[in-house]
Amino acid sequence: MSLPSKYRELLLSDLEPGEMYRRCLAAISHDELSADYALTETIVYATEVRYAIDVIANGPPERLWNFGDLDGRSTSRLFEVLDGVPEMRLAFAGSGPYPITALLAAQRYPDARDIACIDNNIVGHLLGRAVVDAMDLAITSVFAEAADVDYSPFDVVVVAAMVSGKQQLVDQVLRTSDALVVVRGEAGVSDPRLVEINATFRDDGSVKA
């Protein structure tokens, strides 16, 4: 889907990146646009790339927060699950250029044995890696399709809302590992090791505004 000019102006505006993201979603909803993955990626990357550049240029932010989780409920629910994991080997599928979920986890669990960010987009991978380096955090970065990763070494796998093919990925992780799985969105299966966190994204990773 090509980007309507109204959105181009928003993406290039001087708004705080999270505010710009929220205004884009509000405009999509108002215009009753059905955003496909390409449009979703353009808007999310416009936001995350700006946060990433800021950290790379200026160092760690004063406060880490998730621009997509204004009321903090999604992050609290994630930590409720992660707090119960004794030895943390965490895989985060769908890191993005500003892997806020992994950054928050690394801050909260400094003794985690491994936190691995996975992304199949080279921009997401390289910028996400640069952010982790700028923040001097113990996070590894893997440039791969999420379905191609072996999750058996992990205790918990978090799947980002924008990951394409979430349902198949969740099913694969549950079948091939003993990990707890936390997915932002709907997995289409129920399993005692699965926690779904409400998110307005489709299975192909596009946003439902």
Ligand SMILES: C[S@@+](CC[C@H](N)C(=O)[O-])C[C@H]1O[C@@H](n2cnc3c(N)ncnc32)[C@H](O)[C@@H]1O
């Ligand atoms: C923009 S991020 C959002 C996550 C957010 N940064 C966070 O910390 O919660 C979503 C990322 O998922 C990646 N992605 C989507 N589908 C994927 C797949 N099948 N395998 C690996 N990465 C995928 C995209 O390239 C994108 O960078």
